[in-house]
Amino acid sequence: MILTAFALLLAACGGSETATPAATPEAVEAPAPAESEAPAEVQKTEVQAPKPAGPQQLEVYTYRVINSFPHGTTDFTQGLFVADGALYETTGRIGQSALIRHDILGDTAPARRALPADIFGEGAVAVGDRIISLTWRDGIGLIHDLETFEPEGTFPLEGEGWGLTSDGERLIVSNGTNRLAFLDPETYQPTGSLTVSANGKPVPRLNELEYIDGEVWANIWQTDVIVRINPETGIVSGFIDLSGLYADNRDPRDNVLNGIAWDPESERLFVTGKNWPQIHEIEVIPAE
Template structure:
């Protein structure tokens, strides 16, 4: 990523989800109006963050997916022979329920869908459906790409495969209904990873970066970045993996992030430089 987006801001003020949505709506209005939209190679705004709270996280969890509902975190972890699905008490990090995947499956992103948890696998091209009440597998589906991240907008499941493409799946049949190519400054944005749907926008970890891409689900255009450089200290970063894991609680508008083998989950507030 260009260095101009990775510089930490000196002064920051809170930025609400509504503010980000306003920026996205302006872009959409330009596209819908009679005036020709400017070229999409302009640098999207870069936002910073403020840590609201930090919660304990298992430093041995190879986090691949994160979701939040009713005060509980749900986490999907990866690695062959070590992939799990977990229910976790946010404040204490206590695992209240867990299941281990077959050793031949490498767990990936997760999403909540009604009374089920959807979990992707990496190269097996198999998605698992977990009953959220009893943590048992009640179904499976297949896809034609690698599985990386997944989220839901309430109508469709949205899936990434490590490329610049996002695919929308029918939640009943799991058939791909449409796809988007995500672009940043006119170029395909590759390595899209864990996903979360946040108030009409798609938040995506970008593998091997400290940034979250904010994506319009209408046309795949990048409407902003969240730069999370500095979330961990340099010392802490020596023994952890990449930033990966986004969860959002729409009721309280709380946003949570973590990473692979990270010792903490952070609740953050998105801010912008003055």
């Protein structure tokens, strides 16, 4: 039977709006964070995506591998991003969380810094000369120097932290549900939120995020699917099926796709997963 693109997307997200992921770290679907008390000068907005008049035609994409690079098989990838010509990574798990700079993009010196042993690291992004990263349930975000990895402070984080990216004007945060939150990149105060849907149905388990050419790309937790989201409406325009990228035997609960990095200067796209042996440079192409 031929499934529609939307049916494939629903299957990848668990099959229904109420599907519950397996109970492992990051696998429990988090409740949407409660609204925080923002300063009066910060106006928060809740965007309700308009529902399509009829069934939405989702674009379906696949991939072609261009290059593959070594990746630590004990690195539980939470975030992947490019800044200043280098590829950076954040990893998670208590006692194993770290910031990493890879040397696969050129002459950049590799570096690694462990996060505090009681911290469960999550997604990250570069803002100027800072690395802004999340923690899972620690209630804080972390600030490090981009070059030296020296800690520069923390900020309060409401609810769970999963994925993080930036559109150049605001931080965009996921928490494992179908909601994206927006934060001011200087004050870290909430400025709004957005629900993500396809054909009017919620798309849950949004995890690692990357901002690419005006879209938010998001891993769907415990799947080999990346969805492409309009950051103004929350509507999913299509999805990328990365099935087969890691074809060897792997733990379906832990060794999952989770890592998207886009280098706008070279227009190169990198993906990886938790404890995967490789980081892949891929080209996204329409599915036949």
